[in-house]
Amino acid sequence: MQTPWDHRYAQRTQRMGSSAIRELLKLTEKPEIISFAGGLPAPEVFPLEEFRAACGRVLRDYGAQALQYSTTEGFFPLRELIARHAARYGIEVTPDNVFITSGSQQALDLLGKIFINPGDRILVESPTYLGALQAWNAYGAEYVPVPMDEHGMRTDALEEALRAGPKFIYVLPNFQNPTGVTLSRERRQQLIELADQYGVPIVEDDPYGQLRYEGDHLPSVVVLDGQYRNDCHPCYRGNVIYLSTFSKILAPGLRLAWVIAPPEVIRKLVQAKQGADLHTATFNQLVAYEVAHGGFLDRHIQRIRDVYRERRDVMLAAMDRCFPPGVDWTQPEGGLFLWGILPDTMKSADVLKAAIEEKVAFVPGQPFFPCGGGHNTMRINFSNASPENIRTGIARLGNVLYQMVREQAEVTG
Amino acid sequence: MQTPWDHRYAQRTQRMGSSAIRELLKLTEKPEIISFAGGLPAPEVFPLEEFRAACGRVLRDYGAQALQYSTTEGFFPLRELIARHAARYGIEVTPDNVFITSGSQQALDLLGKIFINPGDRILVESPTYLGALQAWNAYGAEYVPVPMDEHGMRTDALEEALRAGPKFIYVLPNFQNPTGVTLSRERRQQLIELADQYGVPIVEDDPYGQLRYEGDHLPSVVVLDGQYRNDCHPCYRGNVIYLSTFSKILAPGLRLAWVIAPPEVIRKLVQAKQGADLHTATFNQLVAYEVAHGGFLDRHIQRIRDVYRERRDVMLAAMDRCFPPGVDWTQPEGGLFLWGILPDTMKSADVLKAAIEEKVAFVPGQPFFPCGGGHNTMRINFSNASPENIRTGIARLGNVLYQMVREQAEVTG
Numbered sequence: 001m002q003t004p005w006d007h008r009y010a011q012r013t014q015r016m017g018s019s020a021i022r023e024l025l026k027l028t029e030k031p032e033i034i035s036f037a038g039g040l041p042a043p044e045v046f047p048l049e050e051f052r053a054a055c056g057r058v059l060r061d062y063g064a065q066a067l068q069y070s071t072t073e074g075f076f077p078l079r080e081l082i083a084r085h086a087a088r089y090g091i092e093v094t095p096d097n098v099f100i101t102s103g104s105q106q107a108l109d110l111l112g113k114i115f116i117n118p119g120d121r122i123l124v125e126s127p128t129y130l131g132a133l134q135a136w137n138a139y140g141a142e143y144v145p146v147p148m149d150e151h152g153m154r155t156d157a158l159e160e161a162l163r164a165g166p167k168f169i170y171v172l173p174n175f176q177n178p179t180g181v182t183l184s185r186e187r188r189q190q191l192i193e194l195a196d197q198y199g200v201p202i203v204e205d206d207p208y209g210q211l212r213y214e215g216d217h218l219p220s221v222v223v224l225d226g227q228y229r230n231d232c233h234p235c236y237r238g239n240v241i242y243l244s245t246f247s248k249i250l251a252p253g254l255r256l257a258w259v260i261a262p263p264e265v266i267r268k269l270v271q272a273k274q275g276a277d278l279h280t281a282t283f284n285q286l287v288a289y290e291v292a293h294g295g296f297l298d299r300h301i302q303r304i305r306d307v308y309r310e311r312r313d314v315m316l317a318a319m320d321r322c323f324p325p326g327v328d329w330t331q332p333e334g335g336l337f338l339w340g341i342l343p344d345t346m347k348s349a350d351v352l353k354a355a356i357e358e359k360v361a362f363v364p365g366q367p368f369f370p371c372g373g374g375h376n377t378m379r380i381n382f383s384n385a386s387p388e389n390i391r392t393g394i395a396r397l398g399n400v401l402y403q404m405v406r407e408q409a410e411v412t413g
Numbered sequence: 414m415q416t417p418w419d420h421r422y423a424q425r426t427q428r429m430g431s432s433a434i435r436e437l438l439k440l441t442e443k444p445e446i447i448s449f450a451g452g453l454p455a456p457e458v459f460p461l462e463e464f465r466a467a468c469g470r471v472l473r474d475y476g477a478q479a480l481q482y483s484t485t486e487g488f489f490p491l492r493e494l495i496a497r498h499a500a501r502y503g504i505e506v507t508p509d510n511v512f513i514t515s516g517s518q519q520a521l522d523l524l525g526k527i528f529i530n531p532g533d534r535i536l537v538e539s540p541t542y543l544g545a546l547q548a549w550n551a552y553g554a555e556y557v558p559v560p561m562d563e564h565g566m567r568t569d570a571l572e573e574a575l576r577a578g579p580k581f582i583y584v585l586p587n588f589q590n591p592t593g594v595t596l597s598r599e600r601r602q603q604l605i606e607l608a609d610q611y612g613v614p615i616v617e618d619d620p621y622g623q624l625r626y627e628g629d630h631l632p633s634v635v636v637l638d639g640q641y642r643n644d645c646h647p648c649y650r651g652n653v654i655y656l657s658t659f660s661k662i663l664a665p666g667l668r669l670a671w672v673i674a675p676p677e678v679i680r681k682l683v684q685a686k687q688g689a690d691l692h693t694a695t696f697n698q699l700v701a702y703e704v705a706h707g708g709f710l711d712r713h714i715q716r717i718r719d720v721y722r723e724r725r726d727v728m729l730a731a732m733d734r735c736f737p738p739g740v741d742w743t744q745p746e747g748g749l750f751l752w753g754i755l756p757d758t759m760k761s762a763d764v765l766k767a768a769i770e771e772k773v774a775f776v777p778g779q780p781f782f783p784c785g786g787g788h789n790t791m792r793i794n795f796s797n798a799s800p801e802n803i804r805t806g807i808a809r810l811g812n813v814l815y816q817m818v819r820e821q822a823e824v825t826g
Contacts, residue, residue, distance in 0.1 A: 001609065001612065002650065003612070003614055003651070003652045003675075005614075005675065005677050005678055005681070006677075008528060008580065008581075008614065009527050009528060009681060010526070010527060010528055010529055010530045010533075010552070011530055012526065012530075013526075013527050013681060013684070013685075016527075016681075016684045016685060016688065017684065038482075040481065040482055041481075043476075043477030043478070043480075043481055044477070046477045046480045046481070048472050048476060048477065048480070051472055051480065052468070052469060052472045052473075055465070055468035055469070055472070056465060056468070056469075059461050059464055059465045059468070060465075063456075063461060064456030064457070064459045064461065065456070066666060067456075067459045067461070067464065067664035067665070067666040067667065068453065068454075068456055068459070068664070068665060068666050069451075069453055069660075069665045069666065070666065102515055102668075102690045102694075103690050103691055105688070105689065105690050105691045106689060106690040108688075109688060109689045109690065113423070113425070113426075113551060114422055114423060114426050114429075115421060115422060115423055116423055117423045117424055117425075120423070131688070131691075134687060134688040135688045135689070137688070138526060138685065138688050139423070167421065168421075196414070199414065199416070201416055201418075201421065237415065238416070239416045247482075251480035251481070251696075252480070252481060252482045253479060253480040253481050253482065253483065253694060253695030253696050254480065254694055254695075254696060255515075255690060255691070255692070255693070255694040262416075262418065264418050264419075265418055268418070268422060268426060268429075271426070271429045271430065272426070272429060272551070274547060275429065275518070275521075275522060275544070275547040275548045275550070275551050276518065276519065276522045276548070276689070277515045277516050277518050277519040277522065277668060277690070278516055278518045278544075278668070279668070280668070281515075281666060281667055281668040281694055281697055282665075282666030282667075283664075283666050283667060283697065284694055284696065284697065
């Protein structure tokens with residue numbers, strides 16, 4: 001007899017549907033479509049030559065070690081390099097605070113594994129990063145959403161949400177995915193003080209913080225937490241678990257990211273990772289170390305900033321020219337995304353259908369809302385298309401929006 | 414205030430202690446110790462030159478694609494290559510049956526995620542692979558152990574165990590980790606027929622099947638299942654989920670393995686992997702493909718077999734010379750491990766303590782028993798030490814065993 005697999009799956013799989021975005025991305029993969037849907041870095045900025053040289057050095061200098069099993073915590077010199085790199089952004093920690101993961105998605109998964117009991121509530125920005133919801137749905141998480149405005153999570157609504165007893169707070173303070181919005185300095189301070197008052201840990205997800213195109217760097221939540229505690233121990237022992245990644249500043253195809261956390265949390269994450277994939281690929285860690293060390297990473301990030309700043313500016317200018325009145329969008333100071341807000345009477349899913357006909361794509365915002373809403377929002381990526389394609393694509397999208405606004409006026413008029 | 418992290422962790426972490434073996438391995442890492450404790454491949458057989466050439470080709474021919482995000486299912490040409498490679502061992506499947514994971518440990522984790530509800534029973538060989546227990550403990554698995562003898566899982570005890578209603582059967586038919594024992598042809602057939610009769614799926618873990626040093630290859634459980642069903646569809650749609658890996662035939666530091674399963678199971682695994690790490694590193698998949706294709710993999714496996722066969726033979730001969738009467742061990746026809754059985758009055762944990770003093774190490778067998786037992790057993794690896802070190806190390810271990818047997822005789826005499 002055939003095995004009825006559907007009846008064998010664990011209960012948790014019922015909330016594990018395939019990502020709406022990933023399925024959508026398949027539709028938008030046709031070469032004739034200009035896609036602002038994905039969150040892909042620009043392939044033009046991948047340092048291929050440096051990778052080629054680094055692979056050669058790694059296989060020559062480390063030999064068989066590069067291809068052998070290695071420790072779950074991660075390659076120690078890479079953890080040291082990450083601690084030094086973080087210090088450039090004000091995050092003063094030791095390598096004992098640093099843990100290597102197979103991409104930030106794995107960090108989210110492992111955090112779910114060690115923290116979330118079925119039914120536990122997680123306090124999230126609304127909208128928030130879809131990948132975190134995907135990772136935590138599998139552990140039975142429920143969500144306490146806190147609304148956002150142009151300064152990020154609305155901390156005036158935070159205290160009421162904290163009284164729901166969340167397991168932790170999840171926040172993307174810099175150029176948030178999906179909105180592109182940055183949490184203000186004042187609200188960062190309020191966030192860490194309220195979290196401390198209620199004894200609730202914070203998970204700070206910061207894949208884009210190094211990609212700021214204008215304005216001053218704001219101190220990370222983990223830094224403000226350290227200052228607030230006034231603990232002068234060089235090893236960070238506070239209330240924040242900080243995530244960042246090489247995906248946006250080097251290459252996502254390596255699947256290399258890091259967690260900065262108190263050592264006791266890292267010990268627990270290491271136990272979880274042993275059961276999940278033993279360790280992150282040795283070869284990739286050595287190659288990333290060889291590419292990144294000696295100052296290359298800082299120069300490379302500067303180059304990426306220049307490329308993406310231009311693309312953001314081109315997109316914002318094109319939107320000013322091409323989008324109809326009544327459509328609004330955010331003005332991100334960094335990152336990969338901006339956020340479009342349509343008139344409340346319009347559905348971005350309908351816009352997408354019409355847009356694909358016109359060979360342009362984006363992601364409807366609704367899936368980013370953990371508890372519903374956002375039918376009239378859209379996430380638009382500006383890092384992956386060339387300036388020329390951005391101008392063409394936004395013009396196409398503008399035409400679609402003008403037409404839909406006109407049709408709506410005819411219907412309601 | 415300090416965050417009391419211990420009180421925040423999820424319930425599942427209570428069974429997620431660090432692997433006893435990994436902690437032990439740290440003790441045995443001193444260079445003066447000859448260690449038979451780990452399960453590491455011999456670094457001497459890693460094809461460094463081929464990797465160097467493949468990295469160059471990948472960065473030249475695939476360019477930025479090698480460093481970009483890619484699909485969760487895995488790089489399609491690598492899935493085709495794996496389907497062709499499996500066919501050499503009698504497993505006739507299509508690329509739709511093949512799914513790439515970040516090492517076999519991830520495959521075990523994802524299987525736990527999609528199948529195991531807290532309290533679900535998994536039918537396992539006793540002893541069984543410790544990494545599987547680690548992965549599944551986190552999902553709240555309980556175990557139904559079936560004892561083994563020199564022909565593998567005792568199928569005469571299988572039917573009673575199946576009546577406990579296990580979610581699936583987990584079996585390592587070839588040169589099992591930890592015992593080195595191979596499941597006989599007859600028992601493979603009994604296993605698939607009983608599993609079909611009770612409607613219970615089988616997870617066949619086969620990291621070592623390609624490393625046979627003598628005797629004839631036995632058909633995999635997945636092959637016998639296909640024949641039993643007599644389904645002539647080219648895509649496998651049966652009752653077995655088969656795991657294998659590049660860790661033992663190419664390099665473990667890549668973290669590359671594969672699952673062969675019915676497409677509907679793969680769809681569910683893909684959903685789980687999206688939330689766990691998005692996808693396995695693109696670069697590693699391309700490099701492995703470039704190294705493995707064009708016949709290299711088969712030649713390389715032949716070379717590994719020659720190296721490991723010699724090491725196994727050296728170890729077995731040294732044991733014959735050096736071990737006292739009353740100590741027994743298995744005669745594996747392949748793989749990386751053999752299994753020592755001490756007199757029932759001796760504890761392998763005590764032997765290990767004395768052995769480390771004499772600068773030789775192995776792994777006590779007890780942790781491999783999911784429901785207790787095995788205090789007098791030891792797992793001994795023969796792949797990672799040179800023949801000379803094997804002779805020296807086994808002589809040292811023989812001295813320790815002779816002395817402990819003598820001391821016991823004095824106490825009891």
